[in-house]
Amino acid sequence: MAEEPRLIRFFSEIGIADVALVGGKNASLGEMYRALKNANVLVPNGFAITAAAYRAVLDEAGAWPRLKEALAGLDPKNITDLATRAARAREIVQAAPLPAALVAEIRTAYRRLVDEYGETLTLAVRSSATAEDLPTASFAGQHESFLNVANEAALFDAIRRCFASLFTDRAIRYRIDNGFDHFKVYLSVGVMKMVRSDLASAGVIFTLDTETGFEDVIFLTGSYGLGENVVQGTVEPDEFYVFKPTLRAGKRSVLKRSLGSKEMRMVYGNDGRATRNQPTDQKERERFCLSDTEVLSLADQAIAIEDHYSAMAGTHRPMDIEWAKDGLDGKLYIVQARAETVASRKDRNRLEDYRLLEQGNVLVTGHAVGTKIATGTARVIIHPADLDAFVPGEILVADTTSPDWGTVMQAAAAIVTNRGGRTCHAAIVAREHGIPAVVGTKLATGKIATGDPLTIVCAQGETGKVFQGTLAFNIERTDLRSLARPATEIMLNVGDPEMAFALAGLPNDGVGLARMEFIISNAIKIHPMALLHPERLSDRDRAVIARRTAQHATPADFFVERLSEGVGTIAAAFYPKPVIVRMSDFKTNEYASLLGGHVFEPQEANPMLGFRGAARYAHPAYADGFALECAAMLRVRRDMGFGNVKLMIPFCRRIAEAETVIARMRDLGLERDRDGLEIYVMCEIPNNVILVDAFARHFDGFSIGSNDLTQLVLGVDRDSDIVAFDYDERDQGVKEMIRLAVEGAKRNHRHCGICGQAPSDYPDMAEYLVRLGIDSISLNADSLLATTRRILDIEAALGRMPRAA
Structure with missing residues (x-):
């Protein structure tokens, strides 16, 4: 008689080969937890509810025919139709009861984490799709996560919501755009110790320079509170660079740093789960969220992660890593790592040199994303409802952006935001689609009006410029191999x-x-x-x-x-x-x-x-x-x-x-x-x-x-x-x-x-x-x-x- 598939796997039992079982995020967490302890890479312990469990939930509820009916004939360009069908699909999944065997396994695994970390343990419950964090597609931000989950009942509710988030509007559109079958992508859920970065700081690490693809640096961003503000571009984070060759040689110094404004921090609300932003005080804004020692410690972990994944791949594999500092124990944790999928794929032998041929009035400046120049007419988005008026080829101008805006963003000639740093959502989407962006301008929506002709210049270093009017530029293309x-x-x-x-x-x-x-x-x-x-x-x-x-x-x-x-x-x-x-x-x-x-x-x-x-x-x-x-x-x-x-x-x-x-x-x-x-x-x-x-x-x-x-x-x-x-x-x-x-x-x-x-x-x-x-x-x-x-x-x-x- 065949053995029933296990519905729960602890991180110590899984690795990168288990993507089909536990999704990309969980497979990577398990790989690092299991293989990199001796390299001082610190990953919170946890377990994965497998993709087999997800299938079992929908099988037992007989949900598949209803899901296929909900998405049949979907027109992804019709935003209203997409939203209606996606909501129906989520209702179907969230209403499906969890099988008794799965409930029992989750309870046992939860008690094991409580025994390890103590009764004050809270949890991060995170979605991990089986097509997520691949070298060719990131799926970053497409599915839901729930933080600071404090008891068993809240844990089961978060798991159901994660399962349902396989059918968010943005996830459905991303699968269509990247050629994935909705019914061949499954969802695993990761349950892990919550790192209390709401009491400290969090951010993102890339093991290369995100704009040029220069591979010899660690690029680290961070801000106070939960890392969501950094990822979504709500704040301008601190930035640090560390040079890999000299760090490997024992020279422990930060290459360069830039102080972000860090106007707010994301913390938990009174219920302990819902999040809210609160202002940071002036003294916090004027100092870095990490010491040099902490930056170098994270750089050490990033290099160890990159080396490990590169060795497995048999080729250099730059990484995109999320980190969090726990304000209770003071430790620096790695909470996610995936292959970087944009800058590392640039062909550095093919040079595209953008040069501005005219000068004009600079309306705003910010962080340059990419190395291109673009022209177009501004479309200022104050409310999400304004997106319906967006015309492909316009320049998207907004306070910040959301993963739900993916359809519009990829059709833009360029993106300009008031808030955010070079690892925020707008920057990631812009890089992925080869669109220049200027983020963190602070004043864009006040200085620019819909219909204004603009020139976006990201070809003059780290500072991006938004010029008034349409200025001439040229592009020189060279194959350096010749x-x-x-x-x-x-x-x-x-x-x-x-x-x-x-x-x-x-x-x-x-x-x-x-x-x-x-x-x-x-x-x-x-x-x-x-x-x-x-x-x-x-x-x-x-x-x-x-x-x-x-x-x-x-x-x-x-x-x-x-x-x-x-x-x-x-x-x-x-x-x-x-x-x-x-x-x-x-x-x-x-x-x-x-x-x-x-x-x-x-x-x-x-x-x-x-x-x-x-x-x-x-x-x-x-x-x-x-x-x-x-x-x-x-x-x-x-x-x-x-x-x-x-x-x-x-x-x-x-x-x-x-x-x-x-x-x-x-x-x-x-x-x-x-x-x-x-x-x-x-x-x-x-x-x-x-x-x-x-x-x-x-x-x-x-x-x-x-x-x-x-x-x-x-x-x-x-x-x-x-x-x-x-x-x-x-x-x-x-x-x-x-x-x-x-x-x-x-x-x-x-x-x-x-x-x-x-x-x-x-x-x-x-x-x-x-x-x-x-x-x-x-x-x-x-x-x-x-x-x-x-x-x-x-x-x-x-x-x-x-x-x-």
Whole structure:
């Protein structure tokens, strides 16, 4: 006689091979609970009510014919018809009584969890469909879950509701869109210890960057309270990145972080089950919901999960993971993990480069989702009833979105929301359908009206922009597999860390120029000396600095952390390729524009030739500020583990100045050759060329700054419009200086590159540099592909063999 199928399985008894029995969510929970305990992955214990139990419920109730009748002839595009039929199907399932054998097994399993966790145990009761969390379809958010279920009667009610949720409007539509048969997808229910994140925090982890597909980072979001607010986009969460290779090497540091506003937290109502949102206080909003130690602990768990699933799949398998911190026991739990199904499927060999060709009025900004540009007419949705008026191809503008809006969202040209972060529902749907979205704008529904023409730009880094009007843009498509690599190294000029992960996908040999000034002016915005000497500032400026640096032990720590995370992000994107970071080269007028800067900067008639570059570093007026820069670079290399970072000194006028700066850096912990550190010098002053042999004794390489070199050879102020006609990098005198610099570097066995604008702008200049045999040419991203092709042609004419693509 055949054995009756078991209707209950504990997590310790199931694994990823049991999707058909317990659904994707439960199979994954069981896999992690069973296989990853030794890797310190903490999963709450629980059990699965199997798909066999679901079938037994409907079999015993004779429900199948009535369900098929309810869905026969369904038109999924008719929202009213879909809602009516779905409600009828749910009624049929929810009314089906649970068989006595199943009731008995559930009671026994429930008592076992109570024995493990104590009488105060509450439960999370979660749906897990047999077609859920597959590598090709996520089904995320399609079915119901019930939280903080506190007794046996409530448990049985939640189970019935989970069974019925297989027929929510959104689940029915998702199955139709993805080709699944309604009656071949079954539902399992997971019953597990409730993690009391309502008393702490929760969020989402991706084991890659969700926008670019860059695979070497852990991307973690989190907010206070239950994780539903993060998933649904109700709040702007905190964001953290951790770099996998250096974490594996034992360097325990957060790569970068962004403080979310976290305006509210989701908690339980008076009945202990229904949820409600309550405001977070200002102090909570101004601090991160996790400590660095907790972020790194979650990153460890995420890496262990990714490694395990990748090993089983026989290929790299990025993961989408949900985490929750229990406010009672203080532990960090993993409550779900599934294969990431969007960013990881991008073909990074096929480049689509969207470029905005016009500028316009920016209405709102927010988090960019995707890397595209789109235009269209706005449709502002205030109430769900407004969805009936939506026309495919319009831009959906809303406070936030719901899984019930799936039909409309996938037909939109773009999505804009007031609320949410880059792991919210709107962002997930937008990525899945290849639609650009700008989320967390705060003001979109107030600044935009239905019918407004808009341009949505998500191709300029992490900040998405909504422009008024229809602006022109183009798309350049390149198959990188067909593009050979020149013998000359092609590097990138990178200033904005937000663009780094995307730019790393271009064919390159590293970063020839990373400008520190961009990070200081955009991420810090405060003069370094103002952070160290607040007593010299006005009361207003001191108050602003105190507010911006409140989460740090000292204002100096704020500077070091922000600068090191900006540089570290660029270094991570191109790791292990070299990243040459130029120490600050603000002019006095530029430094004065920073908060507090006017107190510390002199007024100069010609700042271009004044107190800039190396001259500042040991000078009493800036020596303490330079010490902060060096502390940040020491943290990048030593604590964060980016040994691929080389440092470069700008505008070094004399040998004595070089000696002083090198000695100063050594005293501050940045010693040449120590831990492989190389220090380059910008070759941009005629004296650098004339005394190239002497400078070579103090530096490991040269980077020709053709912009400054041209102005000093020709005696032309490159900031002056009046004499701009005399500024020409192709002048024979400038080219002769470049030739002497390249030959001098080669004579001294030093690397020599160029990071000025000339080879990007002028094909004949690129040819001249290649013929000289320069080691590397560093280009702006917008000219990289065209200049690479040009250099390949030049090298072919010279008989030089390209490298493989």
